[in-house]
Amino acid sequence: MAWFTLLSTTGALLCTVFCYAIRVTYIHRCKINELRKQGMPMPKWNWVTGHLLVLQKYLDRIPTGASVVLALSELAREEFPDTEAFLLDVWPIYPPQLVVFGPEICNQICNKYNLPKPDIASKMMRPISGGPDLVTMNGDEWKYWRSIFNPGFSTGAMADNVSHIIDSVLVFREKLVERIGKGMFSLDEFATQLTTEVILKVTLDDDSHYQRSPHILISALRRIMDWHSFWDPRIRLNPLRPLVQTYNSRIMTSYIRGVLEKHFQEAKGKNAQDAAATPKLPKSVIALALKAYSADKGADQVLQQNHLDDGFAEYATWQIRVFLLAGTDTTASMLVYVYHVLEKYPQWLHRLRQEFDEVFGPNQAETAALLKKNPSLLNNCKATVAVIKETLRLYVPAGTVRDSLPGTVVTDLHGNAYPVDYIGANVLHQALHLNSRVWPRADEFLPERFLVEPGHELYPNPDAFRPFEHGSRNCIGQTLVWNELKLAVILTCRDLEIRDAYQEFDAEVEKRMGMVSKLKRYIFGQSTITLNGERAFQTDTSGMHAANGYPCYVSWAKQGSDEDSM
Numbered sequence: 296m297a298w299f300t301l302l303s304t305t306g307a308l309l310c311t312v313f314c315y316a317i318r319v320t321y322i323h324r325c326k327i328n329e330l331r332k333q334g335m336p337m338p339k340w341n342w343v344t345g346h347l348l349v350l351q352k353y354l355d356r357i358p359t360g361a362s363v364v365l366a367l368s369e370l371a372r373e374e375f376p377d378t379e380a381f382l383l384d385v386w387p388i389y390p391p392q393l394v395v396f397g398p399e400i401c402n403q404i405c406n407k408y409n410l411p412k413p414d415i416a417s418k419m420m421r422p423i424s425g426g427p428d429l430v431t432m433n434g435d436e437w438k439y440w441r442s443i444f445n446p447g448f449s450t451g452a453m454a455d456n457v458s459h460i461i462d463s464v465l466v467f468r469e470k471l472v473e474r475i476g477k478g479m480f481s482l483d484e485f486a487t488q489l490t491t492e493v494i495l496k497v498t499l500d501d502d503s504h505y506q507r508s509p510h511i512l513i514s515a516l517r518r519i520m521d522w523h524s525f526w527d528p529r530i531r532l533n534p535l536r537p538l539v540q541t542y543n544s545r546i547m548t549s550y551i552r553g554v555l556e557k558h559f560q561e562a563k564g565k566n567a568q569d570a571a572a573t574p575k576l577p578k579s580v581i582a583l584a585l586k587a588y589s590a591d592k593g594a595d596q597v598l599q600q601n602h603l604d605d606g607f608a609e610y611a612t613w614q615i616r617v618f619l620l621a622g623t624d625t626t627a628s629m630l631v632y633v634y635h636v637l638e639k640y641p642q643w644l645h646r647l648r649q650e651f652d653e654v655f656g657p658n659q660a661e662t663a664a665l666l667k668k669n670p671s672l673l674n675n676c677k678a679t680v681a682v683i684k685e686t687l688r689l690y691v692p693a694g695t696v697r698d699s700l701p702g703t704v705v706t707d708l709h710g711n712a713y714p715v716d717y718i719g720a721n722v723l724h725q726a727l728h729l730n731s732r733v734w735p736r737a738d739e740f741l742p743e744r745f746l747v748e749p750g751h752e753l754y755p756n757p758d759a760f761r762p763f764e765h766g767s768r769n770c771i772g773q774t775l776v777w778n779e780l781k782l783a784v785i786l787t788c789r790d791l792e793i794r795d796a797y798q799e800f801d802a803e804v805e806k807r808m809g810m811v812s813k814l815k816r817y818i819f820g821q822s823t824i825t826l827n828g829e830r831a832f833q834t835d836t837s838g839m840h841a842a843n844g845y846p847c848y849v850s851w852a853k854q855g856s857d858e859d860s861m
């Protein structure tokens with residue numbers, strides 16, 4: 296009898312949940328259908344699956360593991376070049392969005408209306424950050440914490456960081472040199488270790504030596520990331536996920552709180568020794584944030600306390616956690632792609648080497664010291680900047696999603712109005728950067744477009760280039776990115792050469808392939824491993840890292856190889 300009651304109660308509960316899901320889905324799809332009838336552009340739509348089947352069609356064209364946004368970008372460019380905007384309904388996987396990829400409509404979303412960040416983004420970031428974070432906060436809370444962290448990322452503060460970034464880049468270089476003649480390795484792994492070491496130093500003043508040894512904080516973050524997905528239900532619904540993430544989250548919080556407290560006590564000690572002087576805090580992001588916070592809360596009051604203010608420590612910890620994520624993967628993935636384009640287009644490698652000779656003189660050994668003494672020399676490397684910009688255009692690793700805002704209407708080029716009070720927005724940088732209306736010869740690698748004068752046919756529309764987004768929600772870390780990428784290229788590309796090893800990597804995979812995999816391939820056919828001819832396609836990882844960790848070889852540059860490449 297008890298079993299019968301249990302079964303019938305469970306059955307009734309499941310039925311209720313099922314009916315509720317049907318009802319919610321129906322109400323949602325009715326709203327989309329309404330927008331469809333009003334003429335909102337969208338791909339072929341279905342009451343049951345929304346646009347999932349259309350998206351799947353484009354996903355089937357790209358290699359396994361390639362980023363979903365690349366499939367979305369293909370869809371955008373192929374089906375909506377005229378409106379540069381369309382509605383995408385993949386609910387319940389993600390809320391419906393107006394996908395946009397024209398500079399004018401992007402400006403409306405990010406600058407004119409500055410639509411808020413959606414709740415769902417904040418929920419998805421929570422396991423990584425631990426609490427409200429700068430990337431997904433809104434309103435006054437965001438404004439306040441952005442102003443607290445702005446000084447730490449200012450151009451001046453970043454110039455103060457050049458010296459230790461150089462030290463980290465020199466370790467990266469040393470590691471590359473150690474790999475000469477030693478076979479294939481993952482460039483992505485080396486690059487990520489470099490950017491991680493840099494962000495630990497810049498944000499926490501932590502001399503982690505992460506390029507040479509593991510770090511408890513980063514191991515915990517990586518474990519959280521291994522159990523994290525922004526969309527994959529197989530990962531999101533795994534019951535073990537919250538347990539693993541909570542455990543590692545505690546490790547991260549306890550480590551960061553420890554470092555903050557240590558810096559606070561040191562700062563207090565310095566103040567006590569020299570009461571009259573302005574506090575000589577180290578210039579890490581966190582130290583400058585603490586300074587800004589103290590100034591805001593009433594001069595020395597914060598520094599008079601026995602322990603670091605709990606409210607500040609809690610928020611700062613969440614932000615450090617998000618900086619560790621935002622500051623490593625994207626920059627590392629870009630660095631890998633810069634080496635990739637320099638291998639593909641040796642004439643640009645040659646041009647950069649000429650530029651380095653002109654700016655830093657012919658004696659390479661002196662470059663690091665020169666840059667430490669005079670970081671502003673970085674501003675003289677115009678061709679280097681152009682190459683990095685063109686790489687950022689073609690391999691942009693991030694975009695922005697925004698929430699709906701009641702009463703807001705955006706318009707496309709033809710004046711068609713799209714209400715964004717039920718659907719949010721997805722500014723699709725990958726499609727925007729390849730939009731052939733605004734980018735002449737959009738698919739070609741042409742760094743010269745960033746060197747020509749206004750009036751030239753290649754001169755870019757500034758609103759169409761937004762790797763770091765525009766407006767008040769732009770990337771806080773962009774100056775750091777520029778310094779890191781320029782320094783890495785300057786200090787490694789003059790005498791070292793990277794060659795991708797995908798051919799050898801694929802041959803290894805083939806050799807190690809088991810019978811079952813071979814049988815599967817025989818039955819279902821070989822799935823594609825390139826995207827538009829690109830084997831180093833961007834993957835569905837945070838920062839869109841290059842496929843398979845970018846297997847490569849490194850060698851000394853051959854004498855005269857530059858001249859040969861011209």
Ligand code: HEM
Pocket residue numbers: 429430431441617618619621622623625626629691692693694695696761762763764767768769770771772773775776
């Ligand atoms: C190549 C490297 C990078 C790229 C392409 C990039 C791109 C972006 C983009 C597109 C946004 C806007 C995102 C949105 O609206 O949701 C953003 C925001 C942000 N980025 Fe980056 N980023 C990079 C590196 C970094 C680094 C090194 C940091 C260091 C801490 C960082 C920290 C942040 C933060 C905190 C925000 C949120 C800013 C706010 O809303 O106030 N990013 N980034």
